[in-house]
Amino acid sequence: MNKQKKSIFEMDIDELKEYCVGLGLPKYIADQVLDWVYKKHQLSIDKMKNISKKNQAVLAEHIDFNIFKNVQSVTSEEENAIKSSCVLEDGNFLECVVLKEKNYNTLCISSQCGCPVDCKFCLTGVVGFKRQLTASEIVKQVVYAFSINQPITNIVFMGMGEPLLNADQVFKAIDMLTHPKLYNISKRNITVSTSGFIKGIEYLKKHDRVVNLAFSVGSADPIKRERIMPVEKRNPIVDFVKVLKEYQSQHNRKLTLEYTLLEGVNDTDYDIKSLINLAKYLNAKINLINLNPHKKIPYKPVSIDKIHAIQSVIKKQKCAVTIRYKKGQDITAACGQLGESYLN
Template sequence: MSKKSILLDYSAIQLRERLKQTEIPAYVGDQCLDWVCQKHHLSFDKMANISKKNRALLAEMFDVHPFAKVEKVADSDDKAIKYILHLHDGPRVEMVVLKDPRYYSLCVSSQSGCPVDCKFCLTGVRGFKRQLSVAEILGQLLIAFSEGYPISRLIFMGMGEPLLNYEALIPALAMITSEKGFGIGQRKITVSTVGYLPGVKRLIKEQVYLNLAFSVGSTDPLIRRKIMPIQSRFSIAEMALVLHQYQGMHNRKLTLEYTLLKGVNESELEMKGLINLATYLDAKVNLINLNPHPEIPYQPVSSSRVYQLQGQLRKKGVSVTVRMRKGQDILAACGQLGGA
């Protein structure tokens, strides 16, 4: 494993301060970040406005990104491209480029594995490895951009619970949205959470306003506890109250993600609970039919059932969409990222 620092672990201010301790002029830090975050270069060799001497010194001090190896897997219709990123200490993390006729999105991971153990998600079933660093989060964007994908939207819905990695998530988001960073607008970024209550409370306390997506699972506490063990620690009722407070602080629409499990959470009573929750939070609903895997003990509902439920929600005035399946054949769909 390299003993060098990782360039993407530094903000613009931090990088200038670091270079002040060397013979490299501090302003070179801004030039470096421009080449990496705006021009998407993976090495110092072609940073033409930096002297050859300073490029050599930078290469001795830093690696641009933190990955030991990058593997690429495209699905059969080329609408999803999964990247398996090997970390230097052994764990792997996955990210997915999603193609839409109008834009490209990147599904970003925040942890290697996941500790919250949702029973319908392969990442959770396979357990937690470790947190990702700021550079390991930002490196996912860099790899996608360097591969030529014009990413304009980010969804933190890959491996891990983002709010459990708050200390890396928030600095990473700052660099993502900064003009000296990747320059992606805040409204183009969505962060998903299973309902880690302390994380949302910290967002409120620190006045950090995000497009949040809340993974509901079920509005029935007993069913939710069975399929999402986090319910035992932070109830959906508590989460609804805190989300209501958070939504009142800004004007960004909350999304309720609802993964449909055949015979588990698709009843009329469940839909009534989901309608009530969406109405209380003034939230839109995204229905997600389960993407099956042999290690997941549940099955999806039929396509006709998905659209039947969508119609029920719409009749009650709920804004609702159905998430299109992409990447199932390469285990890149929602809930299928397992670290390969």
């Protein structure tokens, strides 16, 4: 990117208006540009017909409309997932996945390049931390999905990274994506996933951020949890859950417990009973995810019969439970599998 140019995707409405005024353009130009970019999905300045040629030239000189340096997209065999590996300006990668449902599309987006949290069942954890993503790089993942004719209605922050370790940029991006003049995505259709950072929930409370949360449990038993999720050391689940419960009682938004099943590790009767108790305490839905195996991950998934047996045990206890099926596993786009670009 030309160093003097500012990316259109790093500016919210007020910032863009101010920038336009600074360029000697009228404020209303900002509204016109946003309408072209976010409503009409037009990223070529010379095709923004209601902007004069003279003003187009000023915008072209000072604003960058590019998304990523390079993108490689692969579609899963069943055509229900598209994984995109996107090269950033500094050569780092991010990955995002369109998950196609019958009537809507969800985008699983990344909040960091790699991840410092090191959950032992996650490929992104194997990659390690490279750097934080900016709000602009987060927004661009959605812009890219629209540019390949995949209109996005739902967003899950379950790609690479721990979103609550990059909360300022994540919530700036959420404010942009939900703004009526931009994509106007419903806040109720956005879920932020966390591996359990106490400071992250305190951030939400302090900044009065109301959001659907997904909590990656790993194990409800602290000793087992520490083995597979080192985050447990500094953020004991017992303390985290207290803070989470308080947050939930203030808002009444959806809470999901994500539970990645690892054969012989967290799949015993005791493990499932502990999970059920946790779900009841937090009034949360349980989402069972069978491990997506990979040669770099030292665990195995449970059998199909086992996952269904676990589901019926949970149902009998009158807890809401779903099984997340492995959309996009053949293109390593399934849960916990992002980050391959770094390993190849």
